[in-house]
Amino acid sequence: MEKMGRNAIVGQSGGPTAVINSSLVGVFQAAKSRGAQHVYGMRYGVKGLLEEQVVDLSDTLRDNLDIEILKRTPASYLGSCRYKLPVPAEDPALYEKLFGILKKLDVGYFFYIGGNDSMDTISKLSDYACMTGSDIKFMGVPKTIDNDLMNTDHTPGYGSAAKYIGAIMKEITRDSLVYGTRNVTIVEVMGRNAGWLTGAAALAKAEDCEGVDMICLPEVAFDIDHFIERLDVLQRAKAGVVIAVSEGVRVHDGRYVCELTEELGPVDAFGHKTLTGAARFLANKAVRELGCKARAIELSTLQRCSSHMASRVDITEAFQVGGAAAKAAFEGHSGEMVGLRRLSNDPYQCTTELHDIHTIANFEKKVPGEWITPDGVGVTQEFLAYMRPLIQAELTPIYVDGLPRHIYIK
Missing domain, CATH: 3.40.50.450 (Rossmann fold)
Incomplete structure (x- = not known):
């Protein structure tokens, strides 16, 4: 040796x-x-x-x-x-x-x-x-941030990303109600095969915020027609509809929703497809089929390093x-x-x-089925109780000239 x-x-x-x-x-x-x-x-x-x-x-x-x-x-x-x-x-x-x-x-x-x-x-x-x-x-x-590693209650990185998602969803909700006119906002959240991060959108609901109206996780097969039907009911009943959708949602035949846009990017060294466009596809479909005002927001890399x-x-x-x-x-x-x-x-x-x-x-930890609501578009109180301790408190950045100071290798 x-x-x-x-x-x-x-x-x-x-x-x-x-x-x-x-x-x-x-x-x-x-x-x-x-x-x-x-x-x-x-x-x-x-x-x-x-x-x-x-x-x-x-x-x-x-x-x-x-x-x-x-x-x-x-x-x-x-x-x-x-x-x-x-x-x-x-x-x-x-x-x-x-x-x-x-x-x-x-x-x-x-x-x-x-x-x-x-x-x-x-x-x-x-x-x-x-x-x-x-x-x-x-x-x-x-x-x-995906929180999908086995044999650990959670992974470092997830708590801060979940905190960001919860906060940004509150802000998007406030924005959606500014004009009092009917509109739909579909927010695409990272999460290839596990919906831990998308589920964090549920944190937005509190006494000071109405919260999001649907949360679509990759653990649940995505039915596009059913989604449009639910959205039609929602957008007729309230002014601002906000939906969180995972980038990795798939239809019943296994295809990612974003693949339906024909805009899927290349695969990486591990064979993972670059996922983007699910929210844009769904927003465009809502406009075409329901005639409502709809927009897509892709948080993309912003949610990783806030x-x-x-x-x-x-x-x-x-x-x-x-x-x-x-x-x-x-x-x-x-x-x-x-x-x-x-x-x-x-x-x-x-x-x-x-x-x-x-x-x-080479294993993945998924959101437990019992933590997803029976209708498939929400998460339970058990999921919220799991997340809340992980987002607590802040470590204030060191500010210089009004902005956070970072360090990098020159």
Whole structure:
């Protein structure tokens, strides 16, 4: 068995979030406190590592102020990628190259912050390490606004994105009622196969807001005719109708609604289709069939990195899972991901625990059927009780000249 290196390396992968850099800080500080001489950062994930694009984080994070600003900086400080590693048997030379780079850097601890596809990367690398006798420790750190990772109550990134969705839906509702004339607003929310984020639209309903009128999740087969019938009733009864629809809603034959626009983009390295246009398709159909005024809003990337209203709970837990991953690796764990386990809702308490990466990679956690209302266009009080603790409190940005201050690698 090769001797374990003294250094650590960390990368960020997949879509960014408002709190992914807090996890990076958690890994960095915990690894340094446990004796790592250097904590390297992969520029642009494992793809960048294969090109030896690496920085020493001690050179870029020079003091405590840099650390505090980084916690509040959205998106991926190190850069990201969507790069699918082949299985080792298909391209052993690639793995030999990658492990050669790690050996040159004297790396003993490898951390990858990301979602499902990133956990696939950790699974393959840890398996290869076992096959070849390498004692490098590989740990997954959860991140995704989609909240679809298995074996964790929720994922860092989700709480802040849900907070943004709840707030923006309140604002859209207020806007829809300004003129007192009948209108329909259909808001497209991210979520390929799981409706966790779209379900956050239900947070808008409160004593100060009427809330949205329909919530369409990918867990429920989408019936376009039934949707138009329901919309017809709604728009005749009230002035402003607001609907949240997941980008990943599918009709009964399995096609995404956005595919009906014939505007679907390319697929990524993991075979995921670029989804966009569901709200636009439905708004145009409403105009044609109902003769009503309708508009589509695609929140797109805005919902991923709204750090100006990030959840303090989310930022804190993102930091904690990063630190827990480093602690576990330095204690000898590998091929695992840190999960969050909820202990109670009131008061809200959550702890970290470890899970075998093979029970997480390439699986998806969907919204439970019992958390969707019987009519298929809403969510239950259980779903709301699940979400509310995750959006609590704020970590105010550090403002300079009236705007939030961010940090980036120059």
